Amino acid sequence: MSVFHVYSLPSELLQSLVLRNTPTGDDQHTLKPPSPEPVPPSSTSTISCSICLGVSFTDVNQQRTHFRSDWHRYNVKSRLNGGQPVSLSDFAQLIDALEDSLSGSESSTDEGSDSDHDAVSTLVSKHKRRTRSITPNSSLRRTPRTALSWFHSPPSTQIGIYRALFPFDTPEDGHLQALKDLQVPVSDGRSWAMFMVAGGHFAGAIVRVSKNGEELELQSKKVKKPVPDTEVLRHKTFHRYTTRRKQGGSQSLNDNAKGNAKSAGAQLRRYGEQALRDDIRNLLTDWEEEIYDCELIFIRASGANRKIFMDYEGSALSKGDQRLRTFPFPTRRPTQSELSRCLQELTRVKVSHFTEEALRAQDEAYLASLPKPKLLPAPAPPALEKPKIKPVKLSKEEELFREKWQRLVEMISKGRLEALRALWEREGNDLGGIDALIPEWIGEKRAVTLLQLATCSDQEDVTNWILEMHADPTIPVPRLEAEGEGVEEKEGEDSKRRLTAYDLAQSRPIRDVFRRNAGEHPDWWDWFGAAHVPSALSKEMEDEREEKKKARRKGLKDRLKEREIKEKEKEKSTVEEVTPNISAPSTGPRKLGGGGGDIAGIAGLTPEMRVKIERERRARAAEARLKR
Template identity: 80%
Template structure:
């Protein structure tokens, strides 16, 4: 299998290779159809995704996991909106730019569950892509094949090999991939090494691997033949797990806290501790491996947007965000484990091999390019509409205005909540600043359905506050603002003088609030037009309240007397009933055959002449005997 290793290809094969992706034309990439990608050990086609080009799978479970990933869902939505598919590395860069954590393709288990926050993030990326594609340049409207994660090379007559683009240096043009592949075959002193890290769902796996042999000739003459050195070798590895996610719930505790606030459960505390411990463990491991990481040629990191911050851009970090060695895994991955790292290492370091003739490849290219969606016509920009008025910028308030608004807020809160004693003290101290007890409530307070403090207290159902405000000589005839407009006639018509406007009394929803208005009308009849403009129906004096209380007491006493008479009559009826001997024998129920609760027809005939009370007693005795019989058995 060493012939298929990406760093140990034969010189004969390299000399015969030509760039496969340039066969379709300039700057047009014609990636190999899914059926042309096969494993090194077999010429049979593997499973792949037609949307996310470059994604290949060894079995159906990997394909299902890919279909649930955010990368695949984003490409599907993007294609439906007329966009193009992106590679997984480009998708991860979009995630980093969005600064949100997605968990679909980075689930903590193979089943994988998408949380609501993941779906919102994918939708945000799609919407951003819509905005970018609204103003398409004419050059961008040319039909192009989506970028493939693999770079393909053709060796006549019928051999093709594919190498992951992530192995080439950044900014390497398409026509230089072949030369870059040839340069990768040159031996390097000390060998080539990679750093591979995965973190998801509280699981972490990391390894430092050697991917090419030592360039120096270290062979020493010996009688025994030296064992062949493998193409790849794991130099250092480490895995550990912390409790950071709820089982089958998806998403980390920090994501849940950011969306819904900090949870106070014991499990949430444990998950927060697990996240902190996971971050500390990873950073300590990176510090221990700092020398090996410095010598690595490539650094592969699989982590969500939030988890990527664990590896870089902190005090004493070994990895920095702008490092050109950073890569993401260009294919779907499973839960971070040592075996998964080994699988990914084999996937990256082994070339893909297929065997198709040039005629078949040409036909596949033509069919594939014909299947690409046709470019949409350029959108016609509408004529410029009337310029909208710029929105007024919020006026910056002075300290005096802010203090005045805060006082109004406190006053409205005390009135609406009925805090009478603090209200009295506050009004004695600050009442002169508001312009009197009938001052209009400002619009910026938000109380649009009332105009005065009296109306606010009445609507809130605070009878003590209403009584105090009326005693402070508040005007009860002020109309309610939201109903004042209904009292006016239409434009050009005279207002209806008979139409009634609502006042503070009309806002009262309980009898106690209405009694407060009636008492004040009786106590201060000359203050306002109580029975006219204020809509108070009548006064309520002390004598009237006492009379009402007496009537209520008399009515309650009459009800009690009637209840006592009824109970006395029932007792007399019970005394007149004939007594029944409770010890009279009861016919035993038949022991064989099915029996119904309550006995048979003969039993019912035996108790037909008894009162309901006696029937209940007999039935109770019958059930007790039946229970004793069951216990004896």
């Protein structure tokens, strides 16, 4: 692949160039080429990175190098956090906002250290891109601007130039003319100033990037030793101790955040910062004439270190200087070799060769990799305020009436029969009689009558009293409330049958109250039909039931006694089987566990204890035999 210098492009190539427009409906004004071709990537292969704005690579090694770069790691972490990828130029500007370099480790190799990863994480947390607000009616998709401005030469050649080489006020459609202006030779040649400072390291150089008219004329005559395209005129590097190793950040930033440290290392770092500032400013003063003649000035420094170069008394640079640029790509630790690499990267033209069909295919893949715009959610309609229900003011008579009902329901639910009788004698007629329906404002959902309420509350005496007061047991219960209480209907009955107070009974004594009243007062109600009572219960039936209970209990007691007698006889037979094997000696000690046949030693013990003692004696005798 041909290598071109940005200030010495072939005239044939320069005349055939047209500006490439962005592949989307960007609202920036750009020149459109004759055919709608997408922006070509900076490689000659279809290997690309779908995260870093579709950048392509020539081989696998270049792809691996890109994946290890800080730019790629930052875009990956930013995308995981919901952000958007940035271009090389934007990433370079983000780097300048940090105090230390993303690669400002002890090594100048391409491999990042632990501090690199920490710097990338810090950069992600501090510089999250804000999502742009897009109205629902907007159909345009804005794409991030890349650091390169691309030009096309038919039929299949594309070149890329860094935008930083063009003047700031140059519009997008003026880049082609600006590129042609760069080819015009200058009498004294073109020169740049390049400065880098990070982590106490400084590197600076004055370089010549294009030849003057005489040198071009000599080179056209094919002299034996042609003048090189770039040349380093002056350079300087030095280092001061300003940052603690693997801690990051300068001592001044640490002092501003936590206060002045009093250690010896902190004093040395403060002195190093002052010495670094004085050395850089003295160097700028020595190079003031060369800096004045420079066409562009590239500075790589953080916000705090950037103040070293400008806006001080007698400074050679000012903040509003139109020549100031930042490096539009990631840089490593400031060294002379790094400055040479950056100079080569800026002055060499990026070349690729793609046909229009291949460019269109890559353009579609590039558009697919861009984040889709998120529509702002439509504002939710204001919630309608529910009208407040004003409480109804009750009269004194209504308040007394509600109080009586509440006391009545409470007495029935708690089974206070004596107080209920006294209240009913005084207020029964005013409350509507024994079959009066419970008002809805009471909030009782289980029953609608006093009889149903007493049955649900499982109050036997209150239920019997209400039935004796001639309460109607045939009044139906609301079905939903009855089913909610877990009342189940019997098999074979109609599932749509209305339940009554008897169906609400949860225990046998309550059901016996209904059956007993049905036997005593059979002519009061339709007990066995509408009231759902299965049968009457008379005094004789209750006595017969009691006799059966007594007989059943007596049978159980007799069986328990027989079982106890059998157990005692079994224990006695077991003791008798063990006792003949025990022989009592005529003389000797009478201790528990003493002689082999000591009957007196086990006198007064229970049969179980005697069996255990005999078992121990036999075990000891067996052990003695084994020893012999």
